Amino acid sequence: MTATKPYHHGELRPALVAAANAIIRESGIEKLSMRRLADQVGVSRTAPYHHFKDKNALLCAIAEMGFEEQNQMTREILDDPEDNNNEAVFARWVRAYIRFAHENPETYDLMFGREIWKGGTPTPSLQAISKTSFRLWVDLVAKMQQRGVLPGSHSALRTAQASWAALHGMARLLIDGIYVQREDLEEIAETVVDLLTRTTPDSH
Amino acid sequence: MTATKPYHHGELRPALVAAANAIIRESGIEKLSMRRLADQVGVSRTAPYHHFKDKNALLCAIAEMGFEEQNQMTREILDDPEDNNNEAVFARWVRAYIRFAHENPETYDLMFGREIWKGGTPTPSLQAISKTSFRLWVDLVAKMQQRGVLPGSHSALRTAQASWAALHGMARLLIDGIYVQREDLEEIAETVVDLLTRTTPDSH
């Protein structure tokens, strides 16, 4: 084993992302600083700037990973071969979405929060993947409309926007802990699903 | 006019709040610093600390004002004497909520955002007024349930939590500008209202 640490780290970029993820997971985004991060990985303060233009760029990279994970999750549900059960798919997705937000609150904040989308400047690639992510959601909504699980009274896009807003609001409720006891969240999610999926009286 | 500025400002606290509000309105929360604020008002860096324990306390005070404004808005709609029109009240409230978020995005962020509720420590008085605010919302939801505008399938509390999540999600959509063109927002709001207010088939 090479005891003397080499000048070149060799795997700095992935190491940085991993360490950054660990920090935000354990201490929150506000505790993540470029200097602390560099320290943790064992390089000098400015070394990270050779792999990320900005702190913003670093945060975007983390958010991007979050979208990748979430998209994969969505695709699994969308492409489930033995998806005979019309009703359950939508509820399953909602549960999965909330679970993701619950298990990765800080990443979720980066993905959808002010830090990047308002304060900072989302990377082109981040914009791209978030767009893809939403498109997947629209697809799923359209499918649910065809099945009569979601009402077809508005376009798939509008319905997707409206229902995603509901989901996002719940995630925020969960993460920020306002207006809600954490134990109640599951029941609230159920309520949201019920409110959204009540098909119109003209079913048949 | 007293040309030589006196040692005691006399109205520092309100002046600070006003200046802080102006700063966040024009430049966003991230541009608000205690030093810049003090500078703007014309006092030394640490003068504000005699009126606010913390930066956090200052932010809480601003958020509190936001809740006061919003609560007054809610009460006006709740207590409207000539409220004959069952349907419209709910939609009106939703529009008002979204308008508030649209016109005071930075204040809205403070009221419900991470900065205070996760990062910082909400003042007791802020907690109190936000609780009041939510209670008003539950009251309105209960009223709407009695009128059959909102479904009574779940308790007023759950329904309020779920529907508020939808509203909050829309506000975030609007403010952060993700997944949505600003012009579409009105139509999306309408969609949300439609989704929530479709009364169940068992109306009578």
Place this chain on the structure above:
DNA sequence: AATTGAAACTTGACGCTGTCAAGTTTGGTC
């Protein structure tokens, strides 16, 4: 095998931040 150029990394510095400690000025009360 030596040279060269780019990439990875370091140290130093600047201006910004929140806030603590200690000192100064002021207005009101006994």
Place this chain on the structure above:
DNA sequence: GACCAAACTTGACAGCGTCAAGTTTCAATT
């Protein structure tokens, strides 16, 4: 007129993002 508490100031410290200039290393060309 003395005194005290409140309002306010200056100085200081540690931390932040990041730019500029220097050093080390690796890999490819000659």
